[in-house]
Amino acid sequence: MLKNEWIVVLLAATLMGTAALAGATELFYAKSLYRNIMVYEDDGLRCMKFGRNVADRQSCVLVSDHDKMVFDYTKMMMAALYLNPEPQRILIIGLGGGILPSALRKLFPACQIDIAEIDPVVSEVAKRFFYFSPTDKTNVFEDDGRVFVKRAVKRKAKYDLVMLDAFDHEYIPEHMLTREFLQEVKGLLAAKGVLAANTFSKSSLYNHESATYYSVFGDFYRINKHNRVILLRMGGLPAMPEIAKNAARLEDRLRPFGTGKGELLSLFTVESGWPADTKILTDQYSPSNLLNSRRQ
């Protein structure tokens, strides 16, 4: 009896899983060293996903207009340009479909873009299905983000813009959420260098992240919309008038990517409000996935 019930539950789950992708065409499927990667297309929307659920989509493009950004978080990451509108050297940790580097390349044809992506299959998929076409000034390094950053610090590399967008099937890998990691990233930022970090914790991890970023950088902006994007600049946060001025300057250039100041400016808030005794995440203490699975 119990066994039969389980079979019914399993069948239902399978059917629901299939229904979630009904009408979608699978373009690619591979088991890489790190995850299962699937690319599918549905009604002109092409997506890469790692997990089983549609919610696990990593990157999506509109096939008819692949400049136009689909996800809010990529648009929010572009708000980093409001803090520094002319970055020359850019580092991106986590390639995904390459949506961010593709946009930045179009905006700044001459800039240097370094990308650390641990999974070579993801890089291949970005090129094959997501219109990611690296130029001679785009370097994709097959490296763990933390290791890449540590090595870059050793060779005294500097960047005007660093974007943290590395995720595994659960969340940001735990060794890339710690104070020590952020200190290493800080060492890579040029004077007035900008950091943009994509996070989406809604659990008790949210406050731990805030406290950790604050311990390294001091005040930072957050823009929240489903995800939280953390934005900050070395040498102190720029005030809103400067951000608004940069936003106005970039308005026309950002339009093809489907975002702009109307959507982004009102979201800027200086993060605050975590309890004073919130524990900072360190290499010694970073149970982030456990914290993330707890309700707030």
Next chain:
Amino acid sequence: MNPGVGDVSERLRLEQFRKALVFLLAGWSGYFVMAIELLSGRLLAPNFGNSIYVWGGVITVFMLSLSMGYLLGGHLSVHAPSLRRLGYLMLGAAVLTLPVVFWGEPLLDWIFDSVHDPRYGSLLASSALFFLPTAISGTVSPYAIRLLVKHLHASGKSAGSLYFVSTFGSAVGTILTSFYLVLWFEINQILLGMIAASVTLGLAAILVGGNHAEE
């Protein structure tokens, strides 16, 4: 003073206590090895990432050092085996874990600077930090079996019970560390706590151990 000469029941009780202690040491040693193996991944991640090959390096080194430890423990058990000596082995493993806490970071940084391939970096790092304490921990099980075996016909039973206790300890060490301890403590606090427990158990074994296994 030699207990057990006069009062038979007291001697029996002491023997029972020693036997329990042998099992406790074996179980704790299983806990110790697996908890450290789990934490080693954490310790290596900042320098070498947590890719599959980093875990590959860690697991290789632990398996290799355990295998050497089994061999060594077997050899040691041939000559005048005693609970006291088992206690010294336990102490040795604990003391050899101290460098992980106090010199782990500079050593990892040095290897990070010297070896650029993260596969060999992580292999070298886990060898340098974990080979000796894990090998010494590995001597505990075969040595403990020797202390338990009284008759040839029951040797398989003794070995089975000991494998059970030591592997059960490993399971407990794995789940406690990964589910709870990392949430409550820092890595070095967990390591120091385990070292303290090993020292306590080792000293207990030395104190009550006697000089030779009773024939």
